[in-house]
Amino acid sequence: MTRPVHRVAPRTDGPIRQDGLRAHNLVLTFRQIAGARDAPISRSELAAATGLTRPTITRIVDELLAAELIVEAGPSRSGGSGRPRVGLSLARSGPAGLGLDIRADVLSACVVDLTGTVRHLEFADRPGAGPEAVLGGLAAMAGRAVTAAAAENLTVVGVTLAVPGPVRDDAVVRLAPALGWRDVNAGAALSGRLGLPVHVGNDARLAALAEWYAAGPELRDFVCVSGEFDIGAGLVLDGAQLDGWAGELGHVMVGSGGPPCVCGATGCLQCYAGLESILAASGDRGAGSPEVARSPAVAIDALVSAGDPRILAALDEAATALGIAIAGLVNLVRVDTVLLGGGYALLASWLIDGIHRELRRRVLRTGWSPVEVRPAPLGPDAAVIGAALSAVDRVRRDPNGWLARLHR
Amino acid sequence: MTRPVHRVAPRTDGPIRQDGLRAHNLVLTFRQIAGARDAPISRSELAAATGLTRPTITRIVDELLAAELIVEAGPSRSGGSGRPRVGLSLARSGPAGLGLDIRADVLSACVVDLTGTVRHLEFADRPGAGPEAVLGGLAAMAGRAVTAAAAENLTVVGVTLAVPGPVRDDAVVRLAPALGWRDVNAGAALSGRLGLPVHVGNDARLAALAEWYAAGPELRDFVCVSGEFDIGAGLVLDGAQLDGWAGELGHVMVGSGGPPCVCGATGCLQCYAGLESILAASGDRGAGSPEVARSPAVAIDALVSAGDPRILAALDEAATALGIAIAGLVNLVRVDTVLLGGGYALLASWLIDGIHRELRRRVLRTGWSPVEVRPAPLGPDAAVIGAALSAVDRVRRDPNGWLARLHR
DNA sequence: CCAGTTACGTCAATCTCTGAAACAAATCCC
DNA sequence: GGGATTTGTTTCAGAGATTGACGTAACTGG
Structure with a gap:
C-alpha cells in the first residue's frame, strides 16, 4: 500500500549519473518517511511504497540514520506474526528552520524541527520606526531563537521572513504598504546580521504552507x-x-x-x-x-x-x-x-x-x-510557522545537502 | 552554451533504476533536440547541453535514429574549421497528433507531426443537432485526417478534442453552454468510433499550448x-x-x-x-x-x-x-x-x-x-492546433513509449 | 519448545555511465 | 597537397548503483 505523502517525486533537472540516481532514490525514500508523519514507517513498507528493493532501502536508511536525519522508533507492529517491523521517523533533533514575521504591532519568531513541530515561538513589540529598527528587532529575536534551538540540539539551517506584500528574488520586499516598506532588501540585511541564509517570502503564501502541514496530506x-x-x-x-x-x-x-x-x-x-x-x-x-x-x-x-x-x-x-x-x-x-x-x-x-x-x-x-x-x-500565527517550515523544508526537499555537510 | 528549450527536465516520479536512468537520459537528450526547433543540434552540442559524455550521446542518438524519431540533416556548420557538425532534428514522419475542435458553426480537424508543424487542416459545417450528430461529424473528419496522415508517412498516436468548457478526467464534457452539452462523454464516444485514445481538453488551454509552441521558448x-x-x-x-x-x-x-x-x-x-x-x-x-x-x-x-x-x-x-x-x-x-x-x-x-x-x-x-x-x-485556429499538439506531445514528453512500440 | 512467518542484512552479478585514449572523417588554412 | 582542427566513433578499464538470492534475526501461535 502506498502511503499518502505531500510530494513523493523529487524533481530531477539535468542528467542523472549513477550518483545522481543514488541521490534521487535517497530523496524519494526520505520523503516517504517524512510523509508518514505520525505513524512511523518500516523498511519493508518503504520498499513497497517506493518500488525500491529491500537491500537498497537498507543502505539508504543506514545513511539517513548515520546522518541523524531519522531515528528508529521502538518495534511497533500492527498485529500479524513474524518479526516486528522497526518504525522509522524523522529525527526531532538536527536541522531546524527559523521563521520571522512582522504583524501590525508585533514581531514573532518561530523554530520548527524536521517533523514540522513548533519548538519555539516568541513574540515582541514591534519597534515603530523605519525598516532599520524593525530589522534590528527581528535580528535580536532571531539570535535568541537560534540559541534556544541549540539548547534543544537543533541547528538552524535557514531563516525565512514573512512579509505582507510581493517579494523579488526571495530577498527584496517590493512593496509592503502595511509596513511602509518599498524595495527593502530585508534578506541581505538580516543575512548579514545573522550569518545564516535568509529568504523573504510572502506571508499569505507561507501561511498556506503552515496550514497545509497542519492539515495533513488529504x-x-x-x-x-x-x-x-x-x-x-x-x-x-x-x-x-x-x-x-x-x-x-x-x-x-x-x-x-x-x-x-x-x-x-x-x-x-x-x-x-x-x-x-x-x-x-x-x-x-x-x-x-x-x-x-x-x-x-x-x-x-x-x-x-x-x-x-x-x-x-x-x-x-x-x-x-x-x-x-x-x-x-x-x-x-x-x-x-x-x-x-x-x-x-x-x-x-x-x-x-x-x-x-x-x-x-x-x-x-x-x-x-x-x-x-x-x-x-x-x-494569525500561520505565517511565522510557515516561514519556519519553509526554511527547514529545504532540508526536507533535498536531504543530500545536509548529508554533504556531515561528510565534510 | 545551453540552448533554450521548452522544458529540459523530464519529471521522474517514482524510483529510478539503472534502466530508468537510461530512459531518463534518453528523454533528456530527445527534449534537447526537440527544443532546438529550427536549428538542428549536433552531437557535440548535445553533450555540452545535457552534461552527458560524447560516447553516451552517440549511443542515445543511434537509438533515436533507429527508431526514426530524429533525422540527420546535412552538415551545417557555423564557421570554424574542423569537421562539420551533423545537425540532428526531429523526424517529420512517424508519430503525429490529431486535434479536433467544435466552433460556433464549424468543425475542424488538424494533424501535426513531431516538430509541431501543421500537416493537415480541414473544416466542415457543424451538424446542428445534438451531441450525437456532432460527434459523428467529428469522427468522420478524424477518419479522413488519419488516412491523409498515413499518406504522408505519419502515424496518428492520439486524438484530442477541444471543447469550450470544463472537462472531467480528460474525457467528459461537464458543461458547454455554447454547444448545449452537459455531461457528455465525448472521449469514450470518439475513442470507440476511432479505435484510438481520445482525450478531451478545454479549448482555451489547448489554444494556449498552440500559441506557446508557435511563439518559441522565450x-x-x-x-x-x-x-x-x-x-x-x-x-x-x-x-x-x-x-x-x-x-x-x-x-x-x-x-x-x-x-x-x-x-x-x-x-x-x-x-x-x-x-x-x-x-x-x-x-x-x-x-x-x-x-x-x-x-x-x-x-x-x-x-x-x-x-x-x-x-x-x-x-x-x-x-x-x-x-x-x-x-x-x-x-x-x-x-x-x-x-x-x-x-x-x-x-x-x-x-x-x-x-x-x-x-x-x-x-x-x-x-x-x-x-x-x-x-x-x-x-481562432489555435484550439485545433493545440489539440493536435497535445496529442503528439505525449510522444515528445516520453519517447520511450514510442521506442517500446518498435521493439515489439 | 518448535515451526511458521515476517523483517532485515550481506554478497556476487549485472547494468549503466564516465574518462581516457586512439582513430577515422571532413573541412579550413597555408 | 599537407597540416591543423573539430567532430564523431570505438574501445577499454573502472566506479557506482541496483538487483536477486541467500542467510540471519525476532516474534507469534500451537
Missing part, C-alpha cells in the same frame, strides 16, 4: 486567504506550492466606486474586506488605537460580542466582497477548499455563509463539485 | 485569453502548463447589475466582452444570423470598418471589462504577457489600449514589471 488543493490589512491568497495545487503564484487577492475588483485603494484604483477587495476597513465601515470606533492595531480581528470580535448591529452589517458586506473575489479565484484555479486564515480565522463564523452564497452564485463548478469554506486552524 | 509565463461565446484563459507558467488550472475567466465578476449570465449570476465578464454580447451591445444588428454565427469576430470587424460608432463604444466597454478581469488574473498569477487569442486576436487593436489602461490601474506589479498585451498569432 488537503491537496486549496487556497488560504489571509491578511490583516493587505489580503493575500496562498495556493496549494495538486499537492505543491506554485512558483509564479502571486496571490494578491486584495486588489481584485469586487465593486465599482468607493474610496481609492492604496494602489490607486477603486473597488479593490481590500477596501471592503480588509480588517481595518471593516472596522471603519462599522463606525470607525477605536480605529487607530493601539489595541486595535495589535489585533483588529479581536477588536471586531469584541464589537460583535457587544451586539453592535453596524459591525454585523460591515461583516456581511465584507463577506460578500470576499465571496466575489474568491469566486473569481476559484473560477480560475481548481481548488476544492478555501481556508480563512490570519485574522479571518477568528471571524470565520460571520463570513462563511456570505462567502458560500457568492461562490454558489458565481462558480459554475459548485454545481457538481462543491467548494468547502472553513476557518484555518492556525489563524 | 515565452515562459503568459495567459492566452480566447473564446467566441465563452471566455477562457489558458495559462503557461514557468514554462509549463498547470494541472489544476481551470481558467474560467468568463465568469469573473467585472461589474454590478446587467443581464443575468447563463451561469445565473450577474456581472460576468462574458456578458460584457463575449463576442455575441459585443454585437448585441452595438445594436443587435444581424446577431443570430448564419454569417455572424460562423465568425462573430469577422462580423464585428466588418462593422468597425463600416465606421459604426456604436460598435466602437461596445468594444471600448468590452476592453474595460476584459481589462478588469485580466487584472484580477494578473494579480493572482505572475505572468508577463497576455495574448488575445481566438476571436479577440482579430479585434486586438481595438481592445489593447483599454485592457492596458485597466492593468496599469489595478495591478500593483505593473509599476516595476510591465505586462505586455498583444494579439495571439494563431487566432
Whole structure:
C-alpha cells in the first residue's frame, strides 16, 4: 500500500549519473518517511511504497540514520506474526528552520524541527520606526531563537521572513504598504546580521504552507486567504506550492466606486474586506488605537460580542466582497477548499455563509463539485510557522545537502 | 552554451533504476533536440547541453535514429574549421497528433507531426443537432485526417478534442453552454468510433499550448485569453502548463447589475466582452444570423470598418471589462504577457489600449514589471492546433513509449 | 519448545555511465 | 597537397548503483 505523502517525486533537472540516481532514490525514500508523519514507517513498507528493493532501502536508511536525519522508533507492529517491523521517523533533533514575521504591532519568531513541530515561538513589540529598527528587532529575536534551538540540539539551517506584500528574488520586499516598506532588501540585511541564509517570502503564501502541514496530506488543493490589512491568497495545487503564484487577492475588483485603494484604483477587495476597513465601515470606533492595531480581528470580535448591529452589517458586506473575489479565484484555479486564515480565522463564523452564497452564485463548478469554506486552524500565527517550515523544508526537499555537510 | 528549450527536465516520479536512468537520459537528450526547433543540434552540442559524455550521446542518438524519431540533416556548420557538425532534428514522419475542435458553426480537424508543424487542416459545417450528430461529424473528419496522415508517412498516436468548457478526467464534457452539452462523454464516444485514445481538453488551454509552441521558448509565463461565446484563459507558467488550472475567466465578476449570465449570476465578464454580447451591445444588428454565427469576430470587424460608432463604444466597454478581469488574473498569477487569442486576436487593436489602461490601474506589479498585451498569432485556429499538439506531445514528453512500440 | 512467518542484512552479478585514449572523417588554412 | 582542427566513433578499464538470492534475526501461535 502506498502511503499518502505531500510530494513523493523529487524533481530531477539535468542528467542523472549513477550518483545522481543514488541521490534521487535517497530523496524519494526520505520523503516517504517524512510523509508518514505520525505513524512511523518500516523498511519493508518503504520498499513497497517506493518500488525500491529491500537491500537498497537498507543502505539508504543506514545513511539517513548515520546522518541523524531519522531515528528508529521502538518495534511497533500492527498485529500479524513474524518479526516486528522497526518504525522509522524523522529525527526531532538536527536541522531546524527559523521563521520571522512582522504583524501590525508585533514581531514573532518561530523554530520548527524536521517533523514540522513548533519548538519555539516568541513574540515582541514591534519597534515603530523605519525598516532599520524593525530589522534590528527581528535580528535580536532571531539570535535568541537560534540559541534556544541549540539548547534543544537543533541547528538552524535557514531563516525565512514573512512579509505582507510581493517579494523579488526571495530577498527584496517590493512593496509592503502595511509596513511602509518599498524595495527593502530585508534578506541581505538580516543575512548579514545573522550569518545564516535568509529568504523573504510572502506571508499569505507561507501561511498556506503552515496550514497545509497542519492539515495533513488529504488537503491537496486549496487556497488560504489571509491578511490583516493587505489580503493575500496562498495556493496549494495538486499537492505543491506554485512558483509564479502571486496571490494578491486584495486588489481584485469586487465593486465599482468607493474610496481609492492604496494602489490607486477603486473597488479593490481590500477596501471592503480588509480588517481595518471593516472596522471603519462599522463606525470607525477605536480605529487607530493601539489595541486595535495589535489585533483588529479581536477588536471586531469584541464589537460583535457587544451586539453592535453596524459591525454585523460591515461583516456581511465584507463577506460578500470576499465571496466575489474568491469566486473569481476559484473560477480560475481548481481548488476544492478555501481556508480563512490570519485574522479571518477568528471571524470565520460571520463570513462563511456570505462567502458560500457568492461562490454558489458565481462558480459554475459548485454545481457538481462543491467548494468547502472553513476557518484555518492556525489563524494569525500561520505565517511565522510557515516561514519556519519553509526554511527547514529545504532540508526536507533535498536531504543530500545536509548529508554533504556531515561528510565534510 | 545551453540552448533554450521548452522544458529540459523530464519529471521522474517514482524510483529510478539503472534502466530508468537510461530512459531518463534518453528523454533528456530527445527534449534537447526537440527544443532546438529550427536549428538542428549536433552531437557535440548535445553533450555540452545535457552534461552527458560524447560516447553516451552517440549511443542515445543511434537509438533515436533507429527508431526514426530524429533525422540527420546535412552538415551545417557555423564557421570554424574542423569537421562539420551533423545537425540532428526531429523526424517529420512517424508519430503525429490529431486535434479536433467544435466552433460556433464549424468543425475542424488538424494533424501535426513531431516538430509541431501543421500537416493537415480541414473544416466542415457543424451538424446542428445534438451531441450525437456532432460527434459523428467529428469522427468522420478524424477518419479522413488519419488516412491523409498515413499518406504522408505519419502515424496518428492520439486524438484530442477541444471543447469550450470544463472537462472531467480528460474525457467528459461537464458543461458547454455554447454547444448545449452537459455531461457528455465525448472521449469514450470518439475513442470507440476511432479505435484510438481520445482525450478531451478545454479549448482555451489547448489554444494556449498552440500559441506557446508557435511563439518559441522565450515565452515562459503568459495567459492566452480566447473564446467566441465563452471566455477562457489558458495559462503557461514557468514554462509549463498547470494541472489544476481551470481558467474560467468568463465568469469573473467585472461589474454590478446587467443581464443575468447563463451561469445565473450577474456581472460576468462574458456578458460584457463575449463576442455575441459585443454585437448585441452595438445594436443587435444581424446577431443570430448564419454569417455572424460562423465568425462573430469577422462580423464585428466588418462593422468597425463600416465606421459604426456604436460598435466602437461596445468594444471600448468590452476592453474595460476584459481589462478588469485580466487584472484580477494578473494579480493572482505572475505572468508577463497576455495574448488575445481566438476571436479577440482579430479585434486586438481595438481592445489593447483599454485592457492596458485597466492593468496599469489595478495591478500593483505593473509599476516595476510591465505586462505586455498583444494579439495571439494563431487566432481562432489555435484550439485545433493545440489539440493536435497535445496529442503528439505525449510522444515528445516520453519517447520511450514510442521506442517500446518498435521493439515489439 | 518448535515451526511458521515476517523483517532485515550481506554478497556476487549485472547494468549503466564516465574518462581516457586512439582513430577515422571532413573541412579550413597555408 | 599537407597540416591543423573539430567532430564523431570505438574501445577499454573502472566506479557506482541496483538487483536477486541467500542467510540471519525476532516474534507469534500451537
